[in-house]
Amino acid sequence: MNNIDFRITNDASLGLYNKEVDDIYHASSGAYSESYEKFFLPSNFKELYFKNDIIKVLDICYGIGYNTKTAINEFIRNFENTNKKIYITSIEPNQNLVYLSPFVKVPQYNVSTKDLTFYFILKQFKQEFCEFIISECKNKYYYDYLDNNLYSYKDSLNLHNIYYQYNSTCMKNKVLNQLLKQINITYIIDDARNFLKENKAIYDIIYLDAFTPLKSPKLWTYEFIQHLKKYMHFESKLITYSISSSYRHALLNNGFLVGNILNKENKIIGTLASLNKDLIKYPLNEYELGLLKTRCGVMFHDKDLNLEDKEIIFNRELYIKNNSHIMSTSSYIKQHKGTKKWKNMM
Numbered sequence: 001m002n003n004i005d006f007r008i009t010n011d012a013s014l015g016l017y018n019k020e021v022d023d024i025y026h027a028s029s030g031a032y033s034e035s036y037e038k039f040f041l042p043s044n045f046k047e048l049y050f051k052n053d054i055i056k057v058l059d060i061c062y063g064i065g066y067n068t069k070t071a072i073n074e075f076i077r078n079f080e081n082t083n084k085k086i087y088i089t090s091i092e093p094n095q096n097l098v099y100l101s102p103f104v105k106v107p108q109y110n111v112s113t114k115d116l117t118f119y120f121i122l123k124q125f126k127q128e129f130c131e132f133i134i135s136e137c138k139n140k141y142y143y144d145y146l147d148n149n150l151y152s153y154k155d156s157l158n159l160h161n162i163y164y165q166y167n168s169t170c171m172k173n174k175v176l177n178q179l180l181k182q183i184n185i186t187y188i189i190d191d192a193r194n195f196l197k198e199n200k201a202i203y204d205i206i207y208l209d210a211f212t213p214l215k216s217p218k219l220w221t222y223e224f225i226q227h228l229k230k231y232m233h234f235e236s237k238l239i240t241y242s243i244s245s246s247y248r249h250a251l252l253n254n255g256f257l258v259g260n261i262l263n264k265e266n267k268i269i270g271t272l273a274s275l276n277k278d279l280i281k282y283p284l285n286e287y288e289l290g291l292l293k294t295r296c297g298v299m300f301h302d303k304d305l306n307l308e309d310k311e312i313i314f315n316r317e318l319y320i321k322n323n324s325h326i327m328s329t330s331s332y333i334k335q336h337k338g339t340k341k342w343k344n345m346m
């Protein structure tokens with residue numbers, strides 16, 4: 001956890017910053033509200049449950065779990081004691097973040113959401129999770145910096161047999177017992193690229209919450225999207241906060257229909273892709289499509305899904321250098337000055 005700094009975001013939820021990548025894990029405007037606005041709302045679960053009893057979600061880049069937890073929280077709010085079910089597969093290579101996640105306090109969360117994340121992590125990683133709790137409890141860092149933002153570790157420490165305790169508490173607690181029939185979370189501790197090489201399942205909703213493409217492009221490449229597509233059906237939605245042109249170009253070249261995600265103020269806050277054009281409420285306009293043909297729209301490549309970020313960035317820069325006919329983004333913007341906001345589309 002040495003690479004990570006803790007920052008309280010503007011909606012009072014806990015955010016993280018990665019010193020190595022020099023990137024934030026969560027928007028400074030609010031870690032929880034970002035998850036709710038950019039990932040949960042565009043999923044439109046209510047409409048999906050109108051047609052289906054089971055929804056399968058793939059949460060790529062789980063981190064400390066806002067997107068998974070928000071989906072579960074809202075599921076409990078709307079579908080508790082119904083025949084509806086949600087199955088989530090959450091991928092995160094940093095195991096410590098996964099272990100930290102049930103402790104992260106978010107006021108809007110249903111208490112059962114906390115207990116469920118605890119339960120599923122314990123179920124999968126009994127031994128290591130217990131060791132993590134016990135060692136991290138001795139880490140004064142958490143107490144000093146995060147007193148009000150984490151659920152206490154002490155309660156967990158006092159459990160002689162945490163797994164048994166949680167298991168039996170869940171089973172005795174009628175509410176949780178019922179929810180366990182409706183909700184399942186599976187954690188994958190790995191690089192999402194490895195998971196995609198072996199996975200066979202199909203998902204209704206995919207969340208892609210990777211670090212920004214220019215800093216860490218490995219989950220935004222043409223080939224990564226090509227693989228993701230195999231795990232989607234005609235009605236699936238691929239949702240992200242990013243509005244990067246290179247990512248959008250990779251989506252279009254893989255046969256996706258692509259649109260903006262807008263917030264209440266009609267500000268663009270993300271990208272939604274699907275194979276079904278009826279699911280794209282706000283398709284890219286001509287200006288945005290034109291931008292993809294400029295330098296900022298040049299795609300990242302990772303043919304065998306195994307390159308380091310640095311190599312992917314280097315190869316793209318070389319390609320741009322060798323293809324000087326590709327229009328510079330700034331010239332394009334100058335030509336269309338005043339027509340559209342272009343910031344963050346690189």
Ligand SMILES: C[S@@+](CC[C@H](N)C(=O)[O-])C[C@H]1O[C@@H](n2cnc3c(N)ncnc32)[C@H](O)[C@@H]1O
Pocket residue numbers: 024025026060061062063064065066067091092093094097190191192193209210211218219
């Ligand atoms: C912007 S943060 C996501 C925040 C997260 N959704 C949350 O609610 O806390 C990006 C996350 O991607 C993870 N990550 C980095 N490389 C990855 C990879 N190759 N596969 C999957 N996740 C990766 C990082 O460890 C980090 O937790």
